[in-house]
Amino acid sequence: MNNTAKLNINGQIHELPIVEGSEHEKAIDISSLRNKTGYITLDDGYGNTGSCRSEITFIDGEKGILRYRGIPIEELAEKSTFVEVAHLLIMGKLPNQEELKRFSDLLTKNETIHEDMKFHFEGFPSHAHPMAILSSMINATSCFYPEILSSERQEDFVVQAARLLSQVRTIAAFAYRKSRGLPAIYPKPSYKYTANFLHMMFSNPYQEFDAEPEVIKALDLIFLLHADHEQNCSTATVRMVASSKANLFASAAAGVCALWGPLHGGANQAVLEMLADIHRSGDDGSKFIAAAKDKKSGKRLMGFGHRVYKNYDPRAKIIKKRCDQLLAKLKRVDPLLDIAKKLEEAAINDPYFVERKLYPNVDFYSGIIMRAIGIPIEMFTVIFAIGRMPGWIANYREVHENLETRIYRPRQIYTGLTQRPYVSVKERV
Numbered sequence: 001m002n003n004t005a006k007l008n009i010n011g012q013i014h015e016l017p018i019v020e021g022s023e024h025e026k027a028i029d030i031s032s033l034r035n036k037t038g039y040i041t042l043d044d045g046y047g048n049t050g051s052c053r054s055e056i057t058f059i060d061g062e063k064g065i066l067r068y069r070g071i072p073i074e075e076l077a078e079k080s081t082f083v084e085v086a087h088l089l090i091m092g093k094l095p096n097q098e099e100l101k102r103f104s105d106l107l108t109k110n111e112t113i114h115e116d117m118k119f120h121f122e123g124f125p126s127h128a129h130p131m132a133i134l135s136s137m138i139n140a141t142s143c144f145y146p147e148i149l150s151s152e153r154q155e156d157f158v159v160q161a162a163r164l165l166s167q168v169r170t171i172a173a174f175a176y177r178k179s180r181g182l183p184a185i186y187p188k189p190s191y192k193y194t195a196n197f198l199h200m201m202f203s204n205p206y207q208e209f210d211a212e213p214e215v216i217k218a219l220d221l222i223f224l225l226h227a228d229h230e231q232n233c234s235t236a237t238v239r240m241v242a243s244s245k246a247n248l249f250a251s252a253a254a255g256v257c258a259l260w261g262p263l264h265g266g267a268n269q270a271v272l273e274m275l276a277d278i279h280r281s282g283d284d285g286s287k288f289i290a291a292a293k294d295k296k297s298g299k300r301l302m303g304f305g306h307r308v309y310k311n312y313d314p315r316a317k318i319i320k321k322r323c324d325q326l327l328a329k330l331k332r333v334d335p336l337l338d339i340a341k342k343l344e345e346a347a348i349n350d351p352y353f354v355e356r357k358l359y360p361n362v363d364f365y366s367g368i369i370m371r372a373i374g375i376p377i378e379m380f381t382v383i384f385a386i387g388r389m390p391g392w393i394a395n396y397r398e399v400h401e402n403l404e405t406r407i408y409r410p411r412q413i414y415t416g417l418t419q420r421p422y423v424s425v426k427e428r429v
Contacts, residue, residue, distance in 0.1 A: 009037055023058050040411045051236060056089060056394050057228045061308040066315065068228060077318045082223040083193050086390035089228055090161050090397065106162040111187040113170050114144040121178050130382045133175040135256040141167060142249035149247045160248050161393045168389050172382045173200030194220040214329045215373050218322050222366050225315040226384055228391025234258040238392045242399040243408040255392045256385050265381040268367035271303035272377050275336040285342035293352050303364030304347055305357065315362035323365045332372050340368050
């Protein structure tokens with residue numbers, strides 16, 4: 001096979017290397033294009049641009065494939081846990097028993113935020129969005145451990161990673177308690193990762209929250225399924241910031257800000273808002289389904305279809321089963337959940353949605369699960385951020401350990417005014 005591509009510019013032929021990944025994805029290497037030709041490529045939204053080479057996550061949207069470090073998401077969801085998957089992504093391998101214990105112990109050791117950080121929470125108004133608090137507090141965390149951040153030692157990076165991964169849930173829970181005017185609940189070393197987060201969210205000084213095992217498993221699965229997803233908006237942001245040699249906490253804080261956008265991390269929140277609107281209108285979902293088929297209606301099914309997956313989102317197949325099990329166990333009576341089931345049935349069976357491959361995605365089911373658990377809607381994106389943290393850390397590490405990494409600096413095509421003279425204020429019209 002010819003390992004170069006030919007580009008014809010004004011009759012002059014330029015050869016560009018073809019790069020092939022381990023899963024046979026192909027790319028044309030244009031890194032020297034501007035130097036050789038004076039041209040750049042234009043790709044709004046980077047939909048056809050490979051920004052890096054990565055060994056972390058593989059996605060085939062056409063075939064509905066998602067693998068972390070080569071392991072299918074289906075196997076990880078069935079056999080693994082979020083903490084084990086975090087080790088897989090960050091450290092590059094599934095841990096043996098000794099490594100898992102050491103990693104878990106490190107998470108436990110670093111789960112409590114610095115006591116002085118509690119005063120920072122007081123500076124936020126009670127109505128502050130938890131994502132704003134999360135981003136600010138992650139960034140502030142770096143101020144309390146300067147000796148670790150300045151170190152290049154491998155063992156210090158592992159401590160940084162464990163501290164960030166562990167404290168993100170503590171910060172998130174404290175932010176939620178702050179917004180409700182409730183006292184902060186400290187983590188319990190005897191609890192595992194996800195159970196500890198639920199404890200910090202819902203316990204009280206006078207009554208400890210006792211989570212059902214099914215609830216813990218469902219939330220752990222949400223974390224696991226969101227742990228990484230290749231070069232999405234927030235992960236690309238983390239890599240962009242990391243390329244400047246910013247520290248891990250600053251890079252992750254930037255990822256939180258990117259994730260906050262409603263087109264990215266706000267998708268599961270949009271699902272619940274849609275269901276609430278349908279319920280308020282007195283509809284059981286039937287009228288909305290009909291309206292969604294009419295392009296003129298302006299109604300959109302939120303939580304259906306996916307930009308990357310052109311078939312069924314593999315994460316949705318996994319989480320649907322857990323969602324059904326959880327709702328059956330909790331026996332929760334909720335009109336919004338009834339509407340969700342009706343929309344799901346229509347999307348799976350109605351030829352209109354099937355032909356367009358508008359299947360329910362992971363955001364649809366994760367939103368339903370979180371509502372059933374009792375997590376408020378403003379915390380949905382925060383849950384996403386906790387789950388995505390291992391992927392951000394892994395991508396940050398990949399950028400920093402690549403000796404060939406240069407600071408990310410995209411080009412542009414300027415479309416503004418051409419050169420013109422400065423006009424004094426008295427002469428301006």
